[in-house]
Amino acid sequence: MAKAATRKKPKPASRAAKKFGNLPEWNLDDLYPGLDSPEVKRDLEAAHEECAAFEQAYKGRLAELAAGEQAGKALAEAVSRYEAIEDKLGRLISYAQLLYAGNTDDPSRAKFYGDVQERLTAASIHLLFFTLELNRVDDAALDAAMADAALGHYRPWLEDVRKEKPYQLEDRVEQLFHEKSVTGYSAWNRQFDETIGSLRFNIGGKPLAIEPVLNLLVDADGKKRKAAAEALAKTFRANLRPFTLITNTLVKDKEISDRWRGFQDVADARHLANRVEREVV
Secondary structure (H helix, E strand, O other), X not given: OOOOOOOOXXXXXOHXXXXXXXXXXXXXXXXXXXXXXXXXXXXXXXXXXXXXXXHHHHOOOHHHHHHOOOHHHHHHHHHHHHHHHHHHHHHHHHHHHHHHHHOOOOHHHHHHHHHHHXXXXXXXXXXXXXXXXXXXXOHXXXXXXXXXXXXXXXXXXXXXXXXXXXXXXXXXXXXXXXXXXXXXXXXXXXXXXXXXXXXXXXXXXEEEOHHHHHHHOOOOOHHHHHHHHHHHHHHHHHOHHHHHHHHHHHHHHHHHHHXXXXXXOOOHHHHHHHOOOOOOO
């Protein structure tokens, strides 16, 4: 990990460390050198500017471009530009998520993750129109435009976007869903991660985090497996109320979203995201 911001302090040698040596940690330098690096600040600022400029350039124009003489080239340029912006956003959020996952107890990482998530949600609201508007382009016009090799290159992605068409909502509703995701399911997912990361499970008089306890569940020693299972059950039982609230809230949030979008089965949205039919699953 990045040297100043993400390197963990050495821990006393455990039995596992003596057996396996120093265990590996993620090195995220290929993404960014640190959470407070100028590169992160630069890309966060650029992301918002590029998203806003993209909306200014293309919002309300896709049907016109699809009907033009150079439809394939014009739409390919738009998709290519959208792809580049999405790549930058993905780089930022991937770095924030991985950094946070490396130590969910670190308040600086938790804040960084939340800040990046909020800023990218605000930036990407300017991109939301693109796939919605693409799905309103006439099928015949889009198929004709894909005869151009430039846009034909993106055919698999365009066909995937088309599969979302029956479930997309009016633009303002989509914007509301998008903006509220930070305070909705994303916030509850983060609350789950932070809650479970803070729990300690007593095994043999030693308080352990959840990862080593889960490892003990597959230990060759049956007594260790039993001790781990009992420790998990005891601690989870003591924290039943917050986990029940988190789970029930996420279930209701999903039910609302599925109902508005018209999904018939609780798993249909996941099947669509995975591009696999319910019957296959």
